Amino acid sequence: MLILLLLSIPLLACGLTALVRNRRWMEAIHLASAVVSFGAAVLLAGEVLRQGTVSLFNGFLFADPLSALAALLTAFATLACAPYAIGYLRREEADQRLAPSSDSHGTDALPKLRMYYTLTPLFVFCMFLAVVANNLGVMWVAVESTTLASIFLVTFYGRPTSLEAAWKYAMIGSVGLSMALFGTVLTYYSAHLVLGGESMSALNWSVLVLHAPQFDKSVMRLAFIFILLGFGTKAGLAPMHTWKPDAYSEAPIPIATLMATAVLNCAIYALARFQVLTVLCLGPAFSSHLLILFGLLSVGVAVPFILVQRSARRLLAYSSIDNGGIMVLGLGFGGPLGALAMLLHMTYHTVTKPLLFFCVGNAQQHTKSDSLRAAAGGLIHALPITAPMLMLGALAVTGTPPFGLFQSEFMVLRAGFAGPYMSVAIVLVAFLVAIFCGIFHQISQIVLGPPRGVPREPICLWKTVPVVVLSILVILTGFWLPAPLYQLIDGAARILAVHP
Amino acid sequence: MHFWQDAQFGNRMITLMAALLLVLQIMMVTQRWLITSIRSFALQSLLLACIANTIAYYNNAPYIYAAAALMLVVKVILLPVHFERLAKRIEVHQEIEPLVNAPISVITAGLLTLLAYVVAEAFHRPDERVGAASLGHNTLAVAIAIFLIGFFMMLNRRKALSQVLALLSMENGIFLAAISLTYGMPMIVEVGIFFDVLVGGIVLAILVHQIRDTFDSMDVSRLSRLKG
Numbered sequence: 001m002l003i004l005l006l007l008s009i010p011l012l013a014c015g016l017t018a019l020v021r022n023r024r025w026m027e028a029i030h031l032a033s034a035v036v037s038f039g040a041a042v043l044l045a046g047e048v049l050r051q052g053t054v055s056l057f058n059g060f061l062f063a064d065p066l067s068a069l070a071a072l073l074t075a076f077a078t079l080a081c082a083p084y085a086i087g088y089l090r091r092e093e094a095d096q097r098l099a100p101s102s103d104s105h106g107t108d109a110l111p112k113l114r115m116y117y118t119l120t121p122l123f124v125f126c127m128f129l130a131v132v133a134n135n136l137g138v139m140w141v142a143v144e145s146t147t148l149a150s151i152f153l154v155t156f157y158g159r160p161t162s163l164e165a166a167w168k169y170a171m172i173g174s175v176g177l178s179m180a181l182f183g184t185v186l187t188y189y190s191a192h193l194v195l196g197g198e199s200m201s202a203l204n205w206s207v208l209v210l211h212a213p214q215f216d217k218s219v220m221r222l223a224f225i226f227i228l229l230g231f232g233t234k235a236g237l238a239p240m241h242t243w244k245p246d247a248y249s250e251a252p253i254p255i256a257t258l259m260a261t262a263v264l265n266c267a268i269y270a271l272a273r274f275q276v277l278t279v280l281c282l283g284p285a286f287s288s289h290l291l292i293l294f295g296l297l298s299v300g301v302a303v304p305f306i307l308v309q310r311s312a313r314r315l316l317a318y319s320s321i322d323n324g325g326i327m328v329l330g331l332g333f334g335g336p337l338g339a340l341a342m343l344l345h346m347t348y349h350t351v352t353k354p355l356l357f358f359c360v361g362n363a364q365q366h367t368k369s370d371s372l373r374a375a376a377g378g379l380i381h382a383l384p385i386t387a388p389m390l391m392l393g394a395l396a397v398t399g400t401p402p403f404g405l406f407q408s409e410f411m412v413l414r415a416g417f418a419g420p421y422m423s424v425a426i427v428l429v430a431f432l433v434a435i436f437c438g439i440f441h442q443i444s445q446i447v448l449g450p451p452r453g454v455p456r457e458p459i460c461l462w463k464t465v466p467v468v469v470l471s472i473l474v475i476l477t478g479f480w481l482p483a484p485l486y487q488l489i490d491g492a493a494r495i496l497a498v499h500p
Numbered sequence: 501m502h503f504w505q506d507a508q509f510g511n512r513m514i515t516l517m518a519a520l521l522l523v524l525q526i527m528m529v530t531q532r533w534l535i536t537s538i539r540s541f542a543l544q545s546l547l548l549a550c551i552a553n554t555i556a557y558y559n560n561a562p563y564i565y566a567a568a569a570l571m572l573v574v575k576v577i578l579l580p581v582h583f584e585r586l587a588k589r590i591e592v593h594q595e596i597e598p599l600v601n602a603p604i605s606v607i608t609a610g611l612l613t614l615l616a617y618v619v620a621e622a623f624h625r626p627d628e629r630v631g632a633a634s635l636g637h638n639t640l641a642v643a644i645a646i647f648l649i650g651f652f653m654m655l656n657r658r659k660a661l662s663q664v665l666a667l668l669s670m671e672n673g674i675f676l677a678a679i680s681l682t683y684g685m686p687m688i689v690e691v692g693i694f695f696d697v698l699v700g701g702i703v704l705a706i707l708v709h710q711i712r713d714t715f716d717s718m719d720v721s722r723l724s725r726l727k728g
Contacts, residue, residue, distance in 0.1 A: 135686070135689065137685050137689030138688065138692060141695075144696045144700070145696060148699050148700055148703055152703075155707070158710075160714050160715065161725050161726055163707070163711050163715075163723070164723035164725060166707060167720065168723070170703070171667070174667055175651065175667060175670070178674060181693070182647065182673075184685075185674060185677050185678045186677075188682050189677075189681045189682050192681075192682045202686065203685065203686055203689065218622045222619070245726070246726040249726070
């Protein structure tokens with residue numbers, strides 16, 4: 001039942017928002033739905049911890065620790081974004097960025113606000129469906145739907161550049177996902193030879209995993225290549241990452257945050273599900289090598305772009321390409337340690353990234369520019385709360401001790417050194433150091449410096465409270481992870497660490 | 501027993517139609533007229549629906565008829581009509597210049613077909629006895645070829661709408677693989693995929709319209725401001 005609750009809340013919120021005509025009601029519904037779905041995700045996680053797995057409708061919907069963790073992280077990101085979005089969009093409306101035409105009546109912004117508040121829950125619904133669908137085909141449909149639901153959120157501002165970003169996002173995403181569909185078809189074919197016959201459950205992951213060792217090996221090999229290219233595109237792995245900086249820099253901040261955390265998690269989740277099947281069928285070497293190749297390439301591609309970046313949001317996009325790469329590397333190094341490192345990294349990243357995006361959003365609304373050069377330093381005088389938190393977030397996201405991401409990156413490296421991938425791990429260390437220098441340099445450039453004589457920004461609670469709460473969480477998770485959450489992550493890691 | 505009830509005959513029909521699919525795909529590679537491209541795509545989808553019907557007939561599988569019906573509604577009627585109306589409204593009839601000229605495009609398409617046959621070699625089972633249950637198993641090469649040529653076509657086009665068509669023809673390749681290898685995915689997946697294709701087609705068409713309105717052109721090579 002909890003799964004159904006989790007799925008129905010965003011849909012309900014989407015329907016209700018389409019009906020109301022008042023902005024305050026939209027905001028209230030949006031906030032309430034985020035809170036309730038987070039509650040549902042927590043309850044679902046508790047249920048999974050007690051029972052192992054929860055399934056509904058003959059196993060059509062299915063939650064094991066891995067799905068429960070992914071759903072929890074999605075719900076967390078949504079909850080963090082909801083209050084911020086209210087403050088962010090009010091400010092955008094006040095600055096008249098929501099009404100593209102010259103007439104500046106307040107009512108003009110309402111269609112845009114309605115679009116935001118209806119499409120966002122739909123977007124979240126698709127992500128929830130992707131992680132609780134047992135059927136791999138339905139999972140594919142849900143992941144593809146996240147792209148469709150978010151295209152018009154990328155074109156939200158209606159600028160020529162947002163159209164360009166949306167076009168790239170739509171085309172690269174669709175081509176990628178059509179490859180993932182091909183991979184799903186081939187997986188079904190290789191299973192079909194064993195399971196035979198037409199039955200609803202023949203694409204259910206929980207059924208496939210039992211029979212994976214008998215699958216046709218040559219078909220599965222081809223299938224995994226397509227799957228990796230497909231869901232890798234959605235996760236923004238290099239060289240299919242090019243849509244990411246554009247989409248992140250053009251979408252509204254809360255949407256960019258959801259893309260950088262929840263969508264990335266969903267894509268990696270899908271990849272991990274297929275990785276388990278592939279390892280069971282072909283042994284660990286084949287998929288590990290491919291994952292390590294793409295993971296290392298993604299981290300490497302991020303390095304030069306971070307070092308010379310001119311725009312704060314694109315900087316964050318490359319940071320998320322880098323973090324996606326680290327997760328894939330963890331998955332590729334494999335074993336219990338690699339799987340655990342990957343899931344911890346996913347969790348810590350989901351807590352840290354929203355903090356950075358919100359701080360950059362506040363800075364952008366203050367300076368009216370996304371450029372790292374235009375801000376020209378001194379933010380700490382104008383934004384006395386946001387600016388130090390931005391610094392903190394930058395330190396956390398680059399894996400500086402004592403923050404959580406340091407622990408998970410360290411574990412990824414340990415998994416690399418423990419296995420036969422010593423040289424990969426050494427190259428990874430070099431890349432991580434370069435990325436640390438790049439991000440730290442860029443962020444300190446805008447935060448520190450003499451005051452520029454601009455008045456201090458008045459504090460907006462909607463935009464400040466999420467930042468403060470998130471930074472407390474970032475510090476807290478560096479030292480302490482709640483025991484049930486750790487159990488959940490550990491349970492999920494056991495699912496991923498399979499032996500053929 | 502009539503000759504058309506023999507599975508051997510069905511197998512030949514499917515092979516023939518799959519070959520025609522490939523021919524249509526290669527035709528679309530060289531096609532300069534947008535309207536003709538849209539119609540070739542509709543015809544290709546129609547042939548695909550026929551293949552699905554043939555397989556359904558020999559296997560007595562009603563759910564494959566349903567997949568064929570969905571194909572007919574979404575890809576033969578709704579999307580092509582929608583695209584044709586869009587093409588007329590924004591008054592673009594001709595694909596001005598693909599990046600690579602026609603002869604080289606055809607040679608590339610030929611090479612990609614060859615590549616597809618090499619990849620599919622591993623799955624070819626010439627010794628398999630042709631029966632109702634193994635109809636069209638050997639069309640995987642054609643499916644991969646259509647997929648790859650569609651991908652090439654997408655890179656080779658500058659007009660937004662013809663890129664969308666190329667994307668949809670790539671999906672046709674996937675459907676051919678799904679239908680001929682496994683006789684379709686489970687019904688719920690099939691419905692979900694068609695829903696996604698329909699919504700995706702409409703969303704992309706709206707996007708094409710917005711691009712045309714903003715840039716005064718459908719030429720996607722003008723979308724080049726975002727860098728780095």
